[in-house]
Amino acid sequence: MSNLDETLSMLKELTDAHGIPANEHEPREVMKKYITPYADEVTTDNLGSLIAKKVGQEDGPKVMIAGHLDEIGFMVTSIDDKGFLRFQTVGGWWEQVMLAQRVNVVTRKGIVPGVIGSKPPHILTPEARKKPVDKKDMFIDVGAISRREAEEFGIRPGDFVTPVCDFTVMKNENFLMAKAWDNRIGCAIAIEVLRQLQNENHPNIVYGVGTVQEEVGLRGAKTSTYKIQPDIGFAVDVGIAGDTPGVTEKEALAKAGKGPQLIMYDASMVAHRGLRDFVVDIAEKENIPYQMDFVPGGGTDSGSIHLTAQGVPALSITIATRYIHTHAAILHREDFENAVKLIVEVVKRLDRDKVNEITYD
Structure with missing residues (x-):
């Protein structure tokens, strides 16, 4: 089976799985199945968030990449x-x-x-x-x-x-329709980042996390971040696509297929400036498309991640998705691939000195 076919199979299993807040067992088992081959250790917190740990360097900074397992x-x-x-x-x-x-x-x-x-x-x-x-x-x-x-x-x-909405590859095969893109696509990004890092040298400890109960108050992000105590945090989630009839640029800036969104501001967090600038510089250096966006009426797991312990520099990286919080949503495959590419490049360039520079800028 080709990697592309494996990716589609993973996306289908993740999105077809049933799991609302506090009932995430089924998607957690799917995520565990796909992320375990690339992790040194897979555990859960006491609420059920999945935590997959991959060590690049034992004393390196901890980088958390969190998608949430629950769906509305x-x-x-x-x-x-x-x-x-x-x-x-x-x-x-x-x-x-x-x-x-x-x-x-x-x-x-x-x-x-x-x-x-x-x-x-x-x-x-x-x-x-x-x-x-x-x-x-x-x-x-x-x-x-x-x-x-x-x-x-x-x-x-x-x-x-x-x-009910079975995973569907649309006639234009770049577009994928499913229920629960919010936020099984974030779980898929965490899985794929660990997969692509398996043969890369980097001085960090990377955590691919599937959090629970995001849709009812960013709850699993609180407990899993407390357990990990990361130095840097990324929430990977869906964002709002502003490219359908009736949606104005005042409401949503991003367009499906034009790159992952870097969220400047949402109702749960203002993006950490140093981390945001670091990610933007890498995207531009590597010619990875990205879109700056804001979501004044919603939040992501970054809202809990950045408030843990003494504070965690955090950024939300999202995928512009049409029709979120409905039965059927649509996103663009290249945005998923570019989000993974961007996060992998960021991890490769992070080390203790860079984390200190970002944190205390």
Whole structure:
């Protein structure tokens, strides 16, 4: 199998895996499978974040590269007498992308398919058609005729629910569609960075991390960073693509296929100036495309990483992705490849003196 085929297989397994916050076992096992061959040690913290350690030099600075394992989804809160499921959103959802969408209810007995129910337009008043349905009024239909039958399917309150969208290579093969790009692409970047560093000499200790519970408060990044105590931190995540109809440059600057985004500012962190400039200089020297961007309404794991212990110089490197926080998102393969290339080059150029220079600039 070619490396390209292996990469697509990895991306498919990562994105098809089911795992909302606090239920990341399945994507963690996929990440573990792919990153273990390139790590000296693979452990977890007590919340379940995966930590793969690769030593370049034993006393070298610690460099953390973190993608988060969790995806946005739902949790069953109750089952009514007719077998319909009420649910709680887990992570950020906008009502207008939810109705009539297929879902998988993940039970101890296995997957139960369902759909978020909706009224047909024929019975809606003109006023009702203009208003989004409130999340609290939505339900999931799993084809059960009673609470008892739904329970016989294995469904219980607390079971988690994920969107349905199989990994798809689009007609233009540079574009890849899947659920959970947010943020299995970050996990894939961490895996691929360790793979490409396996035959490189560098004086650092590199940690490829899959954090948990990012979508509900950057929680796994807190615990995993505390365990690692890194000198430098990178959160690798999705960003917003501003190249679709209706999105203005005031809302999002980046375009899919034009290089990874370096996030100057988001709601969780202002980028560390010294680290940002160091990364930009390397990108320009190596002719790696990149885009400067900002996300005033969101954050990444860098928001927790940079506040750990005495503080960690950190930067978010993201992939411009269309339709994030929906059932189906699209990104560009070359942005993934260039993000990996950039981080590998950064690691190769980091050493204790450079880390000190960046930290105390």
